[in-house]
Amino acid sequence: MRIRLVDIPAILPALLPLGLSLLVLAGCHPSGRDADASASASAPMAEPLPAPPTGHDPGAAGAAQPRTPVADNAHITVAWNCDGKPVTADYNNTRHDVRLQIGPELLTLPGAPSGSGARYADAAGNEFWEHQGESTLTLAGGKAQACTKATAAGG
Numbered sequence: 084m085r086i087r088l089v090d091i092p093a094i095l096p097a098l099l100p101l102g103l104s105l106l107v108l109a110g111c112h113p114s115g116r117d118a119d120a121s122a123s124a125s126a127p128m129a130e131p132l133p134a135p136p137t138g139h140d141p142g143a144a145g146a147a148q149p150r151t152p153v154a155d156n157a158h159i160t161v162a163w164n165c166d167g168k169p170v171t172a173d174y175n176n177t178r179h180d181v182r183l184q185i186g187p188e189l190l191t192l193p194g195a196p197s198g199s200g201a202r203y204a205d206a207a208g209n210e211f212w213e214h215q216g217e218s219t220l221t222l223a224g225g226k227a228q229a230c231t232k233a234t235a236a237g238g
Contacts, residue, residue, distance in 0.1 A: 157175065158174065168228075
């Protein structure tokens with residue numbers, strides 16, 4: 084196809100918006116070494132992100148990991164009162180599990196995904212779920228027991 088000189092005035096109005104758009108985009112996006120140098124000179128140095136708190140591990144495939152009470156040590160022990168029964172919870176931030184002392188019995192529950200708070204559960208239906216200073220204890224899929232913090236048992 085051949086464009087004749089007489090056709091240029093006819094297609095110029097159609098090409099004008101495209102040309103102006105390209106000019107605007109070229110002006111908005113700095114390119115070349117000068118733009119890189121000025122951007123790095125004016126931008127403050129980024130500080131490295133702090134390490135995640137102990138007990139937080141995003142886990143594989145983005146699964147939510149339980150959060151334990153705030154502390155920097157590997158084990159946190161908290162005394163609970165679950166429907167009138169004393170329960171001692173030893174949170175292990177390294178293994179992401181909790182060991183519950185319920186009377187003479189000792190029960191270790193692995194961390195489980197939770198939308199909120201720290202949840203520990205096993206395949207037998209045992210579950211301990213802590214959130215904002217309160218928790219629920221369910222043994223072998225039975226009735227959930229309401230728990231409240233008694234006193235700190237150590238650390």
